[in-house]
Amino acid sequence: MLKSKTFLKKTRAGGVMKIVREHYLRDDIGCGAPGCAACGGAHEGPVLEPQPLDPASSLCPQPHYLLPDTNVLLHQIDVLEDPAIRNVIVLQTVLQEVRNRSAPVYKRIRDVTNNQEKHFYTFTNEHHRETYVEQQQGENSNDRNDRAIRVAAKWYNEHLKKMSAENQLQVIFITNDRKNKEKAIEEGIPAFTCEEYVKSLTANPELIDRLACLSDEGNEIESGKVIFSEHLPLSKLQQGIKSGTYLQGTFRASRENYLEATVWVHGDTEENKEIILQGLKNLNRAVHEDIVAVELLPKNQWVAPSSVVLHDEGQNEDDVEKEEERERILKTAVNEKMLKPTGRVVGIIKRNWRPYCGMLSKSDIKESRRHLFTPADKRIPRIRIETRQASTLEGRRIIVSIDGWPRNSRYPNGHFVKNLGEVGDKETETEVLLLEHDVPHQPFSQAVLSFLPKMPWSITEKDMKNREDLRHLCVCSVDPPGCTDIDDALHCRELENGDLEVGVHIADVSHFIRPGNALDQESARRGTTVYLCEKRIDMVPELLSSNLCSLRSNVDRLAFSCIWEMNHNAEILKTRFTKSVINSKASLTYAEAQMRIDSAAMNDSITTSLRGLNKLAKILKKRRIEKGALTLSSPEVRFHMDSETHDPIDLQTKELRETNSMVEEFMLLANISVAKKIHEEFSEHALLRKHPAPPPSNYEILVKAAKSKNLEIKTDTAKALADSLDRVDSPIFPYLNTLLRILATRCMMQAVYFCSGMDNDFHHYGLASPIYTHFTSPIRRYADIIVHRLLAVAIGADCTYPELTDKHKLADLCKNLNFRHKMAQYAQRASVAFHTQLFFKSKGIVSEEAYILFVRKNAIVVLIPKYGLEGTVFFEEKDKPKPRLIYDDEVPSLKIEDTVFHIFDKVKVRIMLDSSNLQHQKIRMLLVEPQIPGISVPTDTSNMDNSEPERKKKKLQK
C-alpha cells in the first residue's frame, strides 16, 4: 500500500542544509466521483455529483467536472463561490499554493469545500501513485506544479472514461495562463480560460460581472501613460526598513480629503510617529488600512495637514493635469511650526482589501461598460468596474472587490460581487450597516445547525446528572415586552428560620453549546447578539435562543442557578451555585410586574415573591450607591413600529420602572458573586469585565459645563462624582440633572472583557465593584458562556477542556468579544440613526425645543429630549457669508453676531432630512430661536419663503 519515495527537498542559504523528507505515494485515494468501481473502496464517500448537468455551457454540452488551476482559484474565487458553479475538483497542489499565497482565499475555498451542496472535491494528487510528478532538472517549481496539475487533469479524464464509456464524463481544465492552456490542449485535455467558460454559461449571464478583471489583457493598451511610480519589491522594502531608510506603517486615508492620508508608523519611536502623505503620486495606490512602506521627504518639502475638504468628483480618468492643480490648492502658505513629517509610499507590504459596500456612479457614455463605483466609506477610493447591468445597478447598494491597481490607472480595478438592493430600502440599508460594521449575519450553516439538539426535545436522565430539581420553586421572569430570548428568571421565598432565599436562574446555554464544535466556534465568532431597531441578529440559532434556552413559563428548562440566603437587611449569609431544572410560573413584562407589586388585591405566591425581591433590591441599590456606583444616563429611544410596513410611526424615550432596577440589581449581584467564585478557583484564567477609571482630563468638559451653571462637580472618586451629581437639583430647570448625567456618561471609558491572568486591575468603576463579570445573559453574549463553563468546572458539574485553561487563547477571545461588542454598539447606533431618518422623512419638517450639549468652534451640538436625538447646528455654510463667530474655550461659549450660546442653554431648532447626498442621508438642524438675523430661520414653519425654497420643493415632490 505504501510506496516510499525519498527525495531531496531543498537547501537553505547560510550553511547548506540537506533536507531529506519521505513522500509516500498511495493507491487508495479515491477520485471522488460516485459509482467509480476503481475507487469504490476509497476512504471518503463520493463528493461529486454523478451526472453534473447544470450549469449549461455552450462550450461543453456534456456533463463535466471543473478543475481550476491556482491562479483561477486565487483571482476568481468570487465566481467559484457562486451557487451556480458546482462539481469542482480542487487539487492538493493547487490548494497548497493557494495556502501559501493568500490566507483569506484559502479560508474561503475551505468553506466552500465544506459546503456539501457545492460538491467541491479535494483530490490529494501529490500522494497519488499515478499523478505524482517529480521536479525535473532545469524546471522551476511553478512549472512543475503546472505540469502536476495537467497530469492530474489527464489522469482524471482517462480514469472517468474507464468508469463508464457511455455517459462521457469529462474534466475540464480551467486556466488563465495561455501557455499552460496550449500545453494542456496538446496533451488532449479539454481546457478553457475562466472567461471563456463563464461566458459560455448560457443560463447564468450575471456571472460574467463577478469575473475579476486582470490587468494583463485589454486594460494596458488603452492609457499608456504611467501615473504612479513603481512599487518596490518586498525584499527591497525589508532591507530598507531594516536600515531605516523606509518606515513601515498602517495607511489611513483621510475622510475629508481624498488627496491626503496619514501613516501610523509601527514601533516605539516617538518622533515621526505619524507621517503625512499628500497628493495622488505620493499616496501611490495605497488603500485605507494597507500596511505600507514610506520614505520621508526632505524637510523643505514637508507640508502641514490641510483643512480643506476635497471630494473626488471627477468622472474622466485621464484628467491627471487637473489633479495636479487641485493638489496645488492644498499647499497653502503655512507657518513653519505647522509642518509635519511628510513622505511618500514606496511599496505595499500587505494589502488589506475587503469587499466594499457602495453605489455605482454610472458612466456618462451610455454604451460604456466601465463604470466607477463610489464606496460608502469615504476613505476608500472609487473603484472602476466592468458591468453590463449598469442600468439595473443604478441607485442600488452593491458590493465590489478590488482586483488590482495598475500603474497607469487613476482608479483601482475591481469587479462586482453582489447586489444588495434599493438605496433607502430598509432591508438593504440594514444589510449595509451590518456589512460596514463587520457583523456576521449570514444564516447559520448546516455544519452549525447539525449540533443543535433534535426536536422534540425533553430532559433525559443523563441531563439530570449533577443537576438539582428546582421545579417546585415559584420562579418567574421579568423582561421588556416582546422579548423572546429570556435568559434570566428570579425567585424569592422565606425560609423556616426567617431568612430569605433568593435565586437567580440563568438559561443553561453551555449545556447545549459544547466546547470546540462548529456551533461553539460560530457563537464565539459572533460574540454577541445584535439588536437593531426592527431586527435581531442572533448569536445562537433561533431554536436555542427563543425556545430551548429561553426560560419561558410553564415548561421545564435547564438553568444555572445562583442561590443566596439573605437576611431581611439584604446581607448575604450563604451563596451557592448549582445547575438546575426550573419551571417558570410566569413571564411578566416590567409593567405587569410593577402592577402586581402595586396592587394590594394580588396576594398570590408570584406577587409575594416579587414584593420580597423588590424590597431587597431597594436595599441593595441603596448600598451600592453609597459605595459610589454611578447612575448615568443616556437618551435611549424606542420606535413604535407600524405593524404592517415596519416603518417607525413614533419615537419614545425609554421609561424606567422600579422593576427594571429590581431585575438589574439581582443580575449585578449574581455577576459579582460569580466573578468572585471563578476568580477564586481560576486566578489565572477567569474571564472578567473591568471598567477603568477615566483620566481626570476626561472630566474637564463636565466640570466646565457645570461651572457655567454655578455648580461644582467633584470628580476625584466615583463616589464624589455620584454625590455631586445627586446634589444637582434646580427647580427651574429639572432637566439639568439628566443633561449632566448624559455629559458624565460621555467622559467614561469603555468597559472591557479581559483574562485575569493577563491583567492586575480588576476594578469596575461605574459599578464601584472590585470585581465583575458577565454571567446573566448567555443567550446573547458569548462571554457569559465561557463564564458558565468556568463556573461549572468550579462546582464540579462539568469537565474542563484545554482551551478553557489557556490564558492566551482566552485573551484572544476577549479581544474578539470586545471588538464585536463595540461593533454591535456602533451598528445599533447606526440603525437608530437610520430609523430616525425614516421617521423624519415621513414626518416632514418639525421644530422642537432642544438643549445645547456642547459648543464647538463653528457649531453647537444640541439634544432634543423629546426624541432623544442629538444633532449639530452649523453656523457656517458653503455658499453663505460667514457670520462673526467668537469662540471661548474657557467658559465654553460661542458668540455669534451678538448672541452668546452657553452649554445647557435652551434653543429651538428645526429638524429636517437632508437627502442631497443619496448615499449619506442625514438629519439637518437649523436654528429657530433665539433669532439671529441671517442665520436662524423664521419661527413660522408654514411660510418658509426665502430661507431654503429649493429644499422644500424637493420635499414636497416625494
Add this chain to the structure above:
Amino acid sequence: MAGLELLSDQGYRVDGRRARELRKIQARMGVFAQADGSAYIEQGNTKALAVVYGPHEIRGSRSRALPDRALVNCQYSSATFSTGERKRRPHGDRKSCEMGLQLRQAFEAAILTQLHPRSQIDIYVQVLQADGGIYAACVNVATLAVLDAGIPMRDFVCACSAGFVDGTALADLSHVEEAAGGPQLALALLPASGQIALLEMDARLHEDHLEQVLEAAAQAARDVHTVLDRVVRQHVQEASILLGD
C-alpha cells in the same frame, strides 16, 4: 508564508500517511560478527544501529555489581552526520545520558536480569540518521540486538511515538511533525502483556486527550511488534538453514 499543515482536511499528513499509519520499517539482525548481538533498523529515514555485549563480568569498578541481578548498561550516541546540520556531539552530553537512562529503564523491565546475577549486559546504540522518533527506533533496534545476543527476555520491547494535532492523534512522528512543537509522547510497550516499560511526554497535552494519544501510541507499538516479530522469525529461519548445512 503559512506554516506547514500537519494534517490536511482529507486526513493526510505531510508525507502522505494517514494519522495512524507507521513509516516503512526495515530491519536486519546480526550485522556484526564480533559482537554478541547486533541489529540495524530503518524507520522511514531514521536509521539506528545497536550492538550488545554480554552477559559478562563486571568491567571497571567491581562495586557496581548487583548481587541479585545483572547490570544493564546502555549507551546512546548519534553520528555527526545524522541531522540536517553537521554538529559534533561530545560523548556524555545531557541528551545522550538521558537517552541511555531511558533505554536502561525500558530494558531492565524486559530482560530477565535475575538469571545473571553479578554480571553486566552492555547495549550500545548509535543513530546514523535522525528523522524523528529517535527513542522509539533505539528501543526497537536494541530489542532486536538483545534477541540476537540470545539474552532471555520477558517479551519484546516495542516503542513508538505519537503526537496530537487538531484533535487527532498521529502515530510515529517524523522530524517535521516533531519540529512543529506540539505535544509528543514516547511509549515503550511489552506487547504481549500490554505493560508499559516507559512513557514520556514533551509539551503540554490536556488530560482529556491523553487517552486517545496513548491508545494511538500503543496500537502503533503493537504494529511495530508485528514487523519486528516477522524480522526475528525470518532471521532465525535463515540462521537455522545455515546451521542445518
